[in-house]
Amino acid sequence: MKPFLSLKPVDEVLAALRRFPLRESEILPLDECLGRVLAEDFAAPADLPGFDRSAVDGYAVHARDCFGASESSPALLCLAPGTAMGEMNQRALAEGQACPILTGGMLPPGADACAMVEHTRLSGQDVEIIRPVAPSDHVTYRDEDAKKGEVLLRKGLCLRPQDIGLLAAFGTAAVRVVRRPKAVVLSTGDEVVPIEACPRPGQVRDVNAHSLLALCREHGAEARLAGIVGDDPEALQAKVAEILPDADAVVLSGGSSAGMRDHTVAVFTGFAGAELLVHGAAVSPGKPFILASLGGTCLMGLPGHVTSALVTAELFLAPLLRQMQGLAPKRPCTVPCRLAHDAASPLGRRDFMRVCLARDDGGEVRMQDGLPLVQTLRQPSGCISSLTRADGLVVCPENRDGLHAGEALDLILLR
DSSP: OOOOBBOOOOHHHHHHHHTOOOOOOOEEGGGOTOOOOSSSSSEEEEEESOOOESSSSSEEGGGGGTOOOOSSOOOEEEEEEOOTTOOOOOSSSOOOOEEEEEEEOOOTTOEEEEEEGGGEEEETTTTEEEEEEOOOEEEETTSSSSSSEEEOOOOBBBBBHHHHHHHHTTTOEEEEOOOOOOOEEEOOOOTOOOOOOOOOOTOOOOOOHHHHHHHHHTOOEEEEEEEEEEEOOOHHHHHHHHGGOOOOEEEEESSSSSSOOOOOOHHHHSSOOOOOEEEEEESOOOOEEEEEEETTTEEEEESSSSHHHHHIIIIIHHHHHHTTTOOOOOOOOOEEESSSSSSEOOTEEEEEEEEEBBBBTSBBBBBEEEEEEOOOOOOTOOOOOHHHSSSSEEEEEETSSETTTTOOOEEEEOO
């Protein structure tokens, strides 16, 4: 038999992940940068909008000409020639004049406010202003959106639609962003067949590969599948060697425990310069977890059972991929709940229990002291439906051998 696993606490595994560096940067067209991480600060190259403009449809005026205006005693101003949208208005506005203007239009020189069209009445060649305006009313000044030299977007920001819009406002057609990590997912096991195949008795479809591929992409990686390799250490070594030149993370599922047919550790450590960091994590499900380093490339071995693979991937693979892009780990969304029954847990391992809301015969969620009750799902870790049926996870710490009925807990919602 191979040596038994030496289980590392979750926090030590997370600490080991920190040795994998941020990927280098690349320059991409602006419209390909949504969700990408900015590799350098962005400072405004000019004032924005760059000219004083109206925030309303109405009339550009001198505010002092409208002092005390009312319905019964309007300010009567002469109409000045208007300016077409998108053109520069170079005619100075004289006292006692009002210039027709549309939202976003450039203020004529001398104007210091805009009167809303709703607060005006046309009277031949004049316009009546029926409400007073103060200086700066309904005006957006040339540097009100941004001042030249002002740092608007910080390095490390994950670009959102509004950030793309801001960059577009300055004519930024290309942006320097952190390169997405390249993750390659490989499945192992003689019993595993492609999902298109009709499994014979004893065979299973390759659920892990597609679940893990989706998880990698969800967390920003460029991910691809590398197929299935049987329980043949030489074939597995050759396949990993083929993958390595174009991968930042090689993700294997299956072959990670201490059984006779589990070759992942030997394959990973068989490469010159490879360093085994973790062989076994103090987590349930997912104890047979492997982490190795080869230069800046991460070699990660996940359990074969699908629930174990996905829980460990969410715990360790997701933060790794985000770290490689300069992103913080995603904070889980939690809601308070209570456990409907006692639940045993393996002492010494952080146990992520799959749970669903406890409901009465009418389908209503059962409550206790104002909190919803949850109950554990008893299906084994090889059942993918235990995750699709679960509403979330509750955690039993390493130093406890179970949770008690009625205990207040945080329910980690499954996205």
